[in-house]
Amino acid sequence: MAAADRLNQTSDILSQSMKKSDSTASIVTAEVPYKVAVVGSGNWGTTIAKVVAENCKENPQLFQERVDMWVFEEKIDGVPLTKIINTKHQNVKYLPNIDLPENLVANPDLIETTKDADIIVFNVPHQFLGRLTHQMKGHIKPTARAISCLKGFEVGAKGVQLLSDYITEELGIECGALSGANLAPEVAKEHWSETTVAYHIPKDFRGEGKDVDHRVLKKLFHRPYFHVNVIDDVAGISIAGALKNIVALACGFVTGLGWGSNAAAAIQRVGLGEIIKFGRMFFPESKVETYYQESAGVADLITTCSGGRNVRVATEMAKTGKSAEQVEKEILNGQSAQGLITCKEVHQWLEACGHIDDFPLFEAVYQITYNGVPMEKLPSMIEELGLEEDKE
Amino acid sequence: MAAADRLNQTSDILSQSMKKSDSTASIVTAEVPYKVAVVGSGNWGTTIAKVVAENCKENPQLFQERVDMWVFEEKIDGVPLTKIINTKHQNVKYLPNIDLPENLVANPDLIETTKDADIIVFNVPHQFLGRLTHQMKGHIKPTARAISCLKGFEVGAKGVQLLSDYITEELGIECGALSGANLAPEVAKEHWSETTVAYHIPKDFRGEGKDVDHRVLKKLFHRPYFHVNVIDDVAGISIAGALKNIVALACGFVTGLGWGSNAAAAIQRVGLGEIIKFGRMFFPESKVETYYQESAGVADLITTCSGGRNVRVATEMAKTGKSAEQVEKEILNGQSAQGLITCKEVHQWLEACGHIDDFPLFEAVYQITYNGVPMEKLPSMIEELGLEEDKE
Structure with a gap:
């Protein structure tokens, strides 16, 4: 089929499709x-x-x-x-x-x-x-x-x-x-x-x-x-919406350390995996597809990791060595970075139910933020506690 | 458990885990x-x-x-x-x-x-x-x-x-x-x-x-x-590695149009969905998890969409209204943007086997690049031909 025919056909499909959705709509x-x-x-x-x-x-x-x-x-x-x-x-x-x-x-x-x-x-x-x-x-x-x-x-x-x-x-x-x-x-x-x-x-x-x-x-x-x-899937989109902020902190750390795009993408990959795991563990009714196929899942994760308060706070922590609390005061004008609260709550919950080791990225973010673990250890913490062992 | 104990325990787990992987390694x-x-x-x-x-x-x-x-x-x-x-x-x-x-x-x-x-x-x-x-x-x-x-x-x-x-x-x-x-x-x-x-x-x-x-x-x-x-899953990582470049072009278009992070994330979400669909359709042995859980899948997609030749060419096309060919000549010093080749090949293949309508984003990128369809139509092309109908 020639390109022009192809284009016409596409237009036809578009208009048919629009008609259909109009009639459904009415x-x-x-x-x-x-x-x-x-x-x-x-x-x-x-x-x-x-x-x-x-x-x-x-x-x-x-x-x-x-x-x-x-x-x-x-x-x-x-x-x-x-x-x-x-x-x-x-x-x-x-x-x-x-x-x-x-x-x-x-x-x-x-x-x-x-x-x-x-x-x-x-x-x-x-x-x-x-x-x-x-x-x-x-x-x-x-x-x-x-x-x-x-x-x-x-x-x-x-x-x-x-x-x-x-x-x-x-x-x-x-x-x-x-x-x-x-x-x-x-x-x-x-x-x-x-x-x-x-x-x-x-x-x-x-x-x-x-x-x-x-x-x-x-x-x-x-x-x-x-x-x-x-x-x-109400649970799926809610879980993803909350946990993405922890992942964004980790993205901010590697960005602040100057590790580049590969590292930021790796963090998002690991983060998506832990979000899915968390969802399946605590809300088994949530669907895996919600996390990787919905705007509230992978797309919101990507947007949140590309900027916003959590990334800014974490980047500044990495660059200056200051504490989360101090950076929040200095650059957020009294607002808070939700990831700092969520990672603490998630840590406490995972500790209470004995599942910390299943979420090495979430735990690493908590340890870096609240216990002074050096953020350079992030890759080794993810690797050693990480998903790869599950697969074997 | 106090924070300090928690930290010690984490260290213990880390060192045990490292010992384990060392002994496996040897x-x-x-x-x-x-x-x-x-x-x-x-x-x-x-x-x-x-x-x-x-x-x-x-x-x-x-x-x-x-x-x-x-x-x-x-x-x-x-x-x-x-x-x-x-x-x-x-x-x-x-x-x-x-x-x-x-x-x-x-x-x-x-x-x-x-x-x-x-x-x-x-x-x-x-x-x-x-x-x-x-x-x-x-x-x-x-x-x-x-x-x-x-x-x-x-x-x-x-x-x-x-x-x-x-x-x-x-x-x-x-x-x-x-x-x-x-x-x-x-x-x-x-x-x-x-x-x-x-x-x-x-x-x-x-x-x-x-x-x-x-x-x-x-x-x-x-x-x-x-x-x-x-x-x-050799097929899965190869498919993802090739098709991501088409998605990166679409990201470049919306970036060049000034549509911002939400739009870029939406493109990546839709793109991931079409990559998965393509993989399942033509390489049924490939696994869905490869696309959303491996570095070669979602992480490579994110990195590629955050920069590189495909994004640069497409952004410039959006900003100047110039053709892909012209922009490639002007800014790539004789190198090529792989997505331009891949989207044409994929279009030809999908046309030959009658599956164009299943991949509205890939097709939209092709039509914009080679047939002068205005890139502002991207959202409506995705919506009308798109994934949502499959779900109903």
Whole structure:
């Protein structure tokens, strides 16, 4: 076939395919359009609220147009932030210079924001979650469903708890997760990216058109610039989203040592292997494919290891020999590098259950960060404790 | 357990583990130590020859000390390159400023280099392979074994042929492969990296101590700075090593368009998926784990997409709107970007067997490179032709 024919054929396939997805799309409706609320308005919270509000406006058969976003009220030059957002349609503090849809309404009242919502999207810093769910308890619809955009998990005496499970326990509503290779400013600028939404259809599912399912979630989050794949594996994407930050610290160490791209890639390879192993060990229901085939898996790992707070802190530790704590203070302006917290929690959990030796990279990052083990030992720690022995 | 105890325990595990691997190591011997030869002396050829020569010197029970490296003879300021290498112990032309072991001997005579070799390591540009094997035919030991460090495959009427299979066919000797996240200058400087060696034990295996097996290959290539995992899956690492270059072009496109890290990570995720699919479709004996768990798989993909010739050419195409051919001429000094050749070969093969629609990213790269399809269409081409439909 000549190249030109080939190209025409490709166009044909493209348009057929688009028609197909259009016709599929048109049959997703709700008997009563769903009311959507977003809890959180940081840069990622506002970005996701923008995505969701755009889709709610475009799909009146499925969603109510108005999307409320809960904003922790503060004053900017004497004017409440919610007022600025609702008049200027920009979140000048956390997502400046990005126009927000007018159907996105900033609301300082958490209860008012969420009480009528059928779908609640959580997107707040981890440490605020407990207080917010506590306030919401008893004030939301018992039929509501939720999606958590938070990264990380809780590690306690009972083991590792997913934040989506925490929300389900606290509020009594089914909760899925959204995670992916999504640096917020790039998504806000509508640069193409992908994400993964995971949601497990609950036993009390009320039926198509009456309740949230995978097609509804795709309609809620998918944009031409933000490609969504919806899967079942909530545990898989949550585990990957949390553990990648430990791997990013290790990447920062080898980068700071000047070891180059080969070493950084090796760290990511070993890290992906340990993430998969962790998932299979503690969440056997999670699927291996989620880790190597989803945006929330390998792609998010790659993005996170290419930059961001964890890499910066670890690189600086390597270059200066300063402690994690000191570097965090000096370069993060009071913010924290999540990997430092996660690697400690993971270490404590693995120690409690006797599995430290199965995760030599995670353990090496912990020992380097908290016990002064020289980071030059990273390769030998990985090699000697490592995956290769398992294979033999 | 207190942190200090934990650290001590880690040290204990480390030293026990090292003892174990030392004792395992000491039992790898050969009745008659193997003679090793390297064919090729570019920057990667010389680097691998350095690795191999270091190990041959350290393991006299297993390898003859002297390693011959075939060098395409040329004169540098009137002095033959082989003479410079053998006196100065540096390859001043292709790997300057790196000291080579004195037991590595540069040899301008291909037959002399390889005729007594038990293990022949091929590391030359793809286009020279045919001529060299033609010359060697009938002059090597029939019991010899080979390892190919070449990337890429041959696509012809019969389909996709691995270069290791080509060597086996031409010379009648079993041939494995070495591939990994290995930018040569970093390995040469002994910065830590990993690689994968794949070798399939042939039916005429002559027994331990008499023939090459996985432990011999680990001894030959593993260094403290170059960690080797030896597996069976020759097809898997070869496929990954070739196809990654197409993915790197796509990464270059989105980078040149200024789409940022999310987009580059998305391309790598989709690319990994298509590499796995290609492997399973045409080499069903290859293992999925090879692609996502080996250095030759996901790690090499990450390194290759972080820089190198393919990314540079594609980025420049995106920024200037110039053709691949023109950009190659302008910025590569007569070298070529392998991805441009591979994407054409893969397109022709997929077209011939009717599988183009299964590989939307590979096809998009081809259409952008050779048929002027605008690269901004990349996301929609991936989406509409893509993996998501397979899952439904």
